[in-house]
Each structure stands twice: as C-alpha cells, then as structure tokens.
Amino acid sequence: MAEIDYSKRSFNYYPTNAIVFAKCIDGRWTKPEVTPDFNFSLHCFAGVFHYAPSCFEGLKAYRGVDGRVRLFRPDENAKRMQSSATYLDMPAPTMEMFIDMCVMCVQANWEHIPSYESGASLYLRPVLFGINPQLGIKSAKDVMFAVMASGVGTYSGGKSLTAVSAVMSRNYDRAATYGSGGYKLGANYAQSLHAYNLAHKMGYRELLFLDSATHSHIEEFGSSNFFGIKHGCYITPNSPSVLPSITNKSLRKVAEEFGLKVERRTIFVDELETFEEVNSCGTAVVITPISRIDDKATLESGTITREYRYSETCGPISEKLYNRIVGIQKGLEEDTYGWCMFVNDPK
Ligand code: PLP
Ligand code: COI
DSSP states (O other), X not given: OOOOOGGGOOSSOOOOSOEEEEEEETTEEOOOEEESOOOOOOOTTXXXXXXXXXXXXXXXXXXXXXXXXXXXXXXXXXHHHHHHHHHTTOOOOOHHHHHHHHHHHHHHTGGGSOOTTTOOEEEEEEEEEEOSBOOSSOOOSSEEEEEEEEEEOOSSSSOTTOOEEEEEOSSOOSSOTTSSTTSOBHHHHHHHHHHHHHHHHTTOSEEEEEOTTTSOBEEEESSSEXXXXXXXXXXXXXXXXXXXXXXXXXXXHHHHHTXXXXXXXXXXXXXXXXXXXXXXXXXXXXXXXXXXXXXXXXXTOSOOSEEEEOOSSOOHHHHHHHHHHHXXXXXXXXXXXXXEEEEOOOO
C-alpha cells in the first residue's frame, strides 16, 4: 500500500478494508460478521428512515510509541451506547459484544492504523439503528449494530492544538432541557446541522450551544464538551442535556492529579470573560483550544454583541492536560488508571 500522508487528513471518512456487523432480531443477536461490503441492504420502512431510532459512538485505536495498539476506555463507550439505546427503548449490544466487535474491526483494518509518528489514529464509529419495518411511532424492535473505521488526522485538519474560533447565538438550540442531549443520538446532531452550516459559512469552526431554557449558561460545543481554566481550577458545565464526554471525564481525573480544583457547575455566559484558557474536548477534537467566542443574538445577524478573546495558542495548563492524556493513549506515559486496552496484531 502506498504511504499515506496523514498530515493531509482531517476528521473524515477514508476507505478501510472492512466493517463488522451483527443484527438483533426478535431479541436474539446474530454472530458478528466481518465484511468488505460497506453497503447495507435495509427495508425501506425501517424505523431509522422515519423516527431516528439511531445512536452511535466514537473511539480511537492508537498506535503507541512501543508499536502496540490501544483502545481508550472502550467500556465507557459501550456503557454510553447502552444508555442511549435504553433512552430509545431499543436493544443494545452487551459490553463484551461491543468491545469484541471494536477489536474485530481494528484487527480487520490493521494496516490502516496510522503509525505513531504520524500523530493520527484509527477512528472507530460504532452505530446502532432500528431496522424492522414500521409505520406507527414506536421504538425499534430489531436493530443493526455495526462498527466502522476510518484513519483520521486532526479534527480541524491542521496541527494538533491549533486554536479555533467559535460562535454562539440564542436562536438555535442543540438539546431541550428535558430532552436527549445527554445521550449520543443521531437526532441530536440533526438538530445542529443547519446552525453548524451557518457558523461554518461565517468562518467559525465551532458552535457553542447555550441552555435552551434561558440561554444564559454554557452547555457544550456541537462536537465536544466545554472546559475552562482559571485560578488553578478546571471548570466544566454540569447539565443533564450535555453529552457525558469520556474525554472530559478522563481530563477531570488528570486535572486532579495535577492539583487543579475540578468544578462541574453552571457556567453563566458572563463568566466567559474570566477564563484564562478555554477549550473543547472530545475523542475527535482531543483538546482543541478556543481562541475566540463571538456572541450573536441570532446566528444570521452580522452584528457581534460581545466577543471573548483567548490566546491564539494552547494555554500552558491545557497543554499539560493534553500531553498527559495523549501520553497515556500512546504509551508515552504510565497508564496509572488502566484506561487503555491492548489489541493484538491478528497475524
Ligand atoms: N459532546 C458532543 C456533542 C460530542 O459529539 C462528543 C463526541 O463524542 C463529545 C461531547 C465528547 O465525547 P467523548 O469525549 O466521549 O468523545
Ligand atoms: C467524537 O468525538 O467521537 C464524536 O463523535 C464527535 C463527532 C460527532 C464530531
């Protein structure tokens, strides 16, 4: 295979060898299959085409400095998918099945795992969706679970830790107060697509969502959680309508290890001006520093009501957190928490 220049890749779909799938029909799971066929044949009345009984996950396989391949906390992704499926009242894979199929997918795409030196990774996208034909509004009875992979570069396509701009407004919400924001449902992302497109057209990389009830406090970015640093504190929103990020959960541990005070609480918009460092965090974005947040009454408006400026480079504390977490993922630092799971070379 020709050498791939991963520095030219962003967070995108790039062809790999195979996917792994299994179906749950009438409560019984089929044996997981590895296939080079990337097309599913589905009944056109399948629930997924109508009422969005669909959830997904995202995790990465990293090639470490020692050449070994690691998955980062796949048990957490399995649990989150189970919680998303429970919310949708549909069947979910067991934790063992979820992890086994992720491992099978990594092994089937072994030569697509980027080298350690490239700084890139093999992104796994487990998806779970309703396949039984239906017309009435009901949860899916039968589901397909598939794990796909793509060798990805950074989320922005630039160098790691490149700062990006964000915008927030009060006329698009991601998640309702008592809605589904705390689950990783496809439907949540559908709600953000139009607003994202508008933000991108205006030159912003990120979109920061506020709480839908009052639009007075920070929830999260469209792709990731929010965290800010000030006065030796790691501060991140505490809201049931924010996705419980595995990266954020891990960073809170690492922050404590570094002697930072960790606060999960309401962050009012006005507090934005007091942060020394502001970042997005997640599997895809890792830690991405935010250089500026523009506040607009409406996303379409040409007027910026207020702007919050941060450094154009990653702040020192955020960089330390980045180095520790990425160090664990890539075998540069001792995995004192037992977060990594090794995947063996299939050959
Ligand atoms: N918030 C949103 C909306 C996301 O899409 C993601 C990505 O999965 C995250 C947060 C970060 O979650 P995690 O760290 O588990 O990838
Ligand atoms: C991830 O970070 O794994 C995600 O799923 C975010 C993606 C939707 C941009």
